[in-house]
Amino acid sequence: MIAFLKKTFNISGCEISISPERSVFHQGEEVKCSFNITGGQYEQTADEIIISLEESWTESTGGDPPSSRTVRVDRVASVVDKNTTIKPGETKSYEFSAELPQNCILSDASDSLGWCLVVKIDIPHAKDPKERISIEVIDHREFLAIEDALQSVLKFEKKKSALTKGKRFIPPAVLRSELDCLDIHFNQNGSTTECELVFDLQEKSLLDYFKMIVRQDKVKREIKFKRDQLFDKNFSPDTQEITKIIAEEMKQVLMGAG
Numbered sequence: 001m002i003a004f005l006k007k008t009f010n011i012s013g014c015e016i017s018i019s020p021e022r023s024v025f026h027q028g029e030e031v032k033c034s035f036n037i038t039g040g041q042y043e044q045t046a047d048e049i050i051i052s053l054e055e056s057w058t059e060s061t062g063g064d065p066p067s068s069r070t071v072r073v074d075r076v077a078s079v080v081d082k083n084t085t086i087k088p089g090e091t092k093s094y095e096f097s098a099e100l101p102q103n104c105i106l107s108d109a110s111d112s113l114g115w116c117l118v119v120k121i122d123i124p125h126a127k128d129p130k131e132r133i134s135i136e137v138i139d140h141r142e143f144l145a146i147e148d149a150l151q152s153v154l155k156f157e158k159k160k161s162a163l164t165k166g167k168r169f170i171p172p173a174v175l176r177s178e179l180d181c182l183d184i185h186f187n188q189n190g191s192t193t194e195c196e197l198v199f200d201l202q203e204k205s206l207l208d209y210f211k212m213i214v215r216q217d218k219v220k221r222e223i224k225f226k227r228d229q230l231f232d233k234n235f236s237p238d239t240q241e242i243t244k245i246i247a248e249e250m251k252q253v254l255m256g257a258g
Helices: 141-152 206-213 239-257
Strands: 007-011 014-020 024-026 030-038 044-062 067-086 091-099 114-122 130-138 157-159 167-170 179-189 192-201 218-226
Touching: 007 130, 014 114, 014 130, 030 044, 030 114, 044 091, 067 091, 141 157, 141 167, 141 179, 141 192, 141 239, 192 239, 218 239
Parallel strands: 024 130
Antiparallel strands: 007 014, 014 030, 030 091, 044 067, 044 114, 114 130, 157 167, 167 179, 179 192, 192 218
């Protein structure tokens, strides 16, 4: 987890302090920050001062042995000043805001990939005139509300799995004779939360076994939640309403399988 709310660094003798509004943001939220530039021992002239919201990830480049590379892309960039002189001891202050995409990637557990705020001061002949501060991007509040209902009320257990791009949940003991696992794929579409539920049913007969072999033992259901179905008037997760909706879908799937 990214714990800091402020980072101070030096570019070509200038001290840069960048302070995000928070260190943790949900997908689709607005990221706001302020930053100060304080002149050092010598007067500096910056052609441009740029701040950007950067997304980064790793991708395979193939080969034997296989290798990978880090890709960094500025999703939003803003030139906050041009042809400005930074005098010794003088402080210049700026602000920046940008909106995270609705279904953007989440921050990497290593804190080095995912999302960063990047400050670049284009000072002629300066070495490495760019620094970044990581921000933690987590799931939409809506996604977390649904996960909360599954775990706290329906007693499913969340489990990491490389076999699905969604979120995997293991059923409570009372359902394990019927259900191997439940995978959920989330998508936020404006104010509507779209969920694809994939029920991986238990094999109870020879026919079920062969269905499993050809991957026909999975039943898919789609649920579209409106915001008022996910949260109460205090904007707290409405776990009872979420549970009722998911439980009805699960009941139909399991009765159909029986």
